[in-house]
Amino acid sequence: MKWSQALQDYKHYLKIExxxxxxxxxxxxxxxxxxxDFLEQSKINESPISISKETIQQFVYEIAKxxxxRSQARIVSGLKGFFNYLIFEDFRAENPMDLIESPQIGRKLPDTLSTEEINQLIRAIDLSKPQGERNRAILETLYGCGLRVSELxxxxxxxxxxxxxxxxVTGKGxxxxxxxxxxxxxxxxxxxxxxxxVHQKIEVxxxxxxxxxxxxxxxxxxxxxxxxxxxxxxxGLEKNISPHTFRHSFATHLLENGADLRAIQQMLGHESITTTEVYMHVNRTHLAKVLNEFHPRK
Structure with missing residues (x-):
């Protein structure tokens, strides 16, 4: 089996299965x-079926440089999934990634914006230009509905x-x-x-x-x-923000104002509640206030 064929088959599997x-x-x-790319540059002639754990270890060592x-951990995880697919299809008996350890990384807490920062960004939009109304609607929707940029x-x-x-909303998968x-x-x-x-000429x-x-x-x-x-x-905002920052802010502000975590999970489209629980750690000051306000032995 050639790598090109294995990669193409894997794409079909990810899409269909x-x-x-x-x-x-x-x-x-x-x-x-x-x-x-690593195999080609290193002139290593091993197929997806025959590639050894030693070669994989060499690749991981080089990619770590x-x-x-965080990126290294994602690559290791991605390769584990690929070789598990080959096992599932009976092309391999074992996964060469089994003994490869991912680097230990802390859980990255999402960046958020304050409500005032969001208001400042929206006020900075030039509404004298036609795209100004569009851009305001975009920011309001990213923050108001907590959408991913692809969903928007x-x-x-x-x-x-x-x-x-x-x-x-049509989300992942x-x-x-x-x-x-x-x-x-x-x-x-x-x-x-x-x-x-309504005044635009829209492409077919x-x-x-x-x-x-x-x-x-x-x-x-x-x-x-x-x-x-x-x-x-x-x-002049010094934070490094992206469309996803508005989604994080949406969830954080809902939680801070007393929204149920399960409801936030449904609105965000998270398959697992564990993914949503990261917002429980964003604002520890808020959690302390909740304890002081609602616990019977405050």
Missing amino acids: RGLSENSIKNYTLDVAKLI LVNP TNLRLSDLYFEEDFVK DKQRFVPISKLNKKYINLYRNEVR GHEDFVFLNRRGKQLTRAMVFTIIKGLAVAI
């Missing part, structure tokens, strides 16, 4: 591609159930969920739809996407990053 999104598939296969421990760019007009105060949307959030999306978007095939670029096409993830980075510079 695991139901993963294109972004997730790309990330999983990128780890395998790094191993393939180039990436940080893939949001469609047919997903907006404004009369019921919900939007339908094409799993769908309904997320509540506030009156304020609906107001800014409608302003964009009715005052800007992009008519149903909510957020469009100047050429009338679906907005890209990269453009959303650029918009947010530009606003951060405009207000």
